[in-house]
Amino acid sequence: MAYICIKCGKKIKSVEGSARCTFCGGRILKKERPNLAKEISTD
Numbered sequence: 001m002a003y004i005c006i007k008c009g010k011k012i013k014s015v016e017g018s019a020r021c022t023f024c025g026g027r028i029l030k031k032e033r034p035n036l037a038k039e040i041s042t043d
Helices: none
Strands: 003-005 029-031
Touching: none
Parallel strands: none
Antiparallel strands: 003 029
């Protein structure tokens, strides 16, 4: 599972042990989600 650091915006492939960014040391991470467009019906 890949994560993105909120503070610096870098991608982190995995979090082991402590949940900290390996680049800046930020502790707030979010899961990376694919950019999928949702289809909405207009009926």
